[in-house]
Amino acid sequence: MSTNTSAESGPQQPSVDRDLSPAGPADAGPRRTRLSVGHSLGLILALAALITLGVLTGGDRFVSLDNLMVILRQAAVIGVISIGVTFVITAGGIDLSVGSVMGLATVWASTLGTQALANDYHWSLMVLTALAVGAGAGIINGLIIAYGRVVPFIATLAMLVAARGFAEVISGRQTQIVRVQGFLDALRGDVLGIPIIVWIFALVAVAGWFLLNRTTFGRRTIAIGGNPEAARLAGIRVDRHLVAVFALAGLCAGIGAVMMLSRTTAGSSTHGYLYELDAIAAVVIGGTLLVGGRGTIFGTVLGVMVFAVLTNVFIQNNLDQSVQALVKGAIIVLAVLLQQRFARDRRT
Numbered sequence: 001m002s003t004n005t006s007a008e009s010g011p012q013q014p015s016v017d018r019d020l021s022p023a024g025p026a027d028a029g030p031r032r033t034r035l036s037v038g039h040s041l042g043l044i045l046a047l048a049a050l051i052t053l054g055v056l057t058g059g060d061r062f063v064s065l066d067n068l069m070v071i072l073r074q075a076a077v078i079g080v081i082s083i084g085v086t087f088v089i090t091a092g093g094i095d096l097s098v099g100s101v102m103g104l105a106t107v108w109a110s111t112l113g114t115q116a117l118a119n120d121y122h123w124s125l126m127v128l129t130a131l132a133v134g135a136g137a138g139i140i141n142g143l144i145i146a147y148g149r150v151v152p153f154i155a156t157l158a159m160l161v162a163a164r165g166f167a168e169v170i171s172g173r174q175t176q177i178v179r180v181q182g183f184l185d186a187l188r189g190d191v192l193g194i195p196i197i198v199w200i201f202a203l204v205a206v207a208g209w210f211l212l213n214r215t216t217f218g219r220r221t222i223a224i225g226g227n228p229e230a231a232r233l234a235g236i237r238v239d240r241h242l243v244a245v246f247a248l249a250g251l252c253a254g255i256g257a258v259m260m261l262s263r264t265t266a267g268s269s270t271h272g273y274l275y276e277l278d279a280i281a282a283v284v285i286g287g288t289l290l291v292g293g294r295g296t297i298f299g300t301v302l303g304v305m306v307f308a309v310l311t312n313v314f315i316q317n318n319l320d321q322s323v324q325a326l327v328k329g330a331i332i333v334l335a336v337l338l339q340q341r342f343a344r345d346r347r348t
Helices: 002-009 012-018 028-058 065-090 098-109 112-120 124-146 152-171 181-187 196-214 216-226 228-233 238-264 275-286 297-316 321-347
Strands: none
Touching: 028 297, 065 098, 065 196, 065 216, 065 238, 065 275, 065 297, 098 124, 098 152, 098 238, 098 275, 112 124, 124 152, 124 238, 181 196, 181 238, 196 216, 196 238, 196 297, 216 228, 216 238, 228 238, 275 297, 275 321, 297 321
16 A cells, blocks of 8 residues: 555655746756847837837937937846846746835935934935835735735735825925935045946846846746745755745845935925836846746846837827837737747757
8 A cells, every 4th residue: 555655645745846937957058048039039029110110210419428318227127136036936926016116215215314323323224214114015025925825926916005095194295305425425425427326236236137137036036936845855944935035026126216315306205106117017028937836137128128118219209108108018928928938948
């Protein structure tokens, strides 16, 4: 009897382990690499086409250094948030709260009390406050999802509403002006002619790429997104890892809050409105699978830049925002259709 039980249960674990590479052990890596390179090349060509369109329609205004800096500034904040969302979606989750968490972090970091402490001690207290608020909200999301067994969509939707409401309560629905000069001097300047917030985006992107592609944390994130049960059988503490992933997304929202404060010199409960949708859209068109198991930081950066350039082209040509929304929606649908084809290719 015991022999039969062993025979029945023995083949199951190897089968689950192979599910981590649905294309099969022999050709999974090369096939994923080809598809990933092809997707990135497609995004690069799309970005080049948008830039060409901008040059043709905007002329010297579009190619000016000032306009380039405008594009990069606009991409920087949503780009950092998108890096965090990439990890969440790669792990098989979703985070609808990052925009609201960012708004809450800007409000909390710019309250009179926080600014008074920053003036008395050091401006970095505002930075630490924003990061703590973001990471704390992410940890709460992770705990509810991992240990409360609430699906990510519902848990983060609740955080979206709660964080925005809490920000309105703290601020009294008033814009809070940043008056800590040290904070403004440190984060509103340029380095080598490039705004500091753009450098922050670049550093976060490099760190995110390294974390996802060159560390055990990244491999575990991909494994959990591909097959959480197989990851659990392989010895990965899935629940604890999910908490860490959502905390990372919250931390990125906190970093985005610091960048937003420096860019606008104000904290507001309206900051980050619908940023979660823009971040998810950038991640999806970048090539990260919505079902989890595959993520790309490079693709996310390209996705952010595609939307940033597209928005700039529309603004330069005084085109209606409704048309812009329609174009964005069409791009997202196309990206999802391509993902479905990719998923079919992995199964064959």
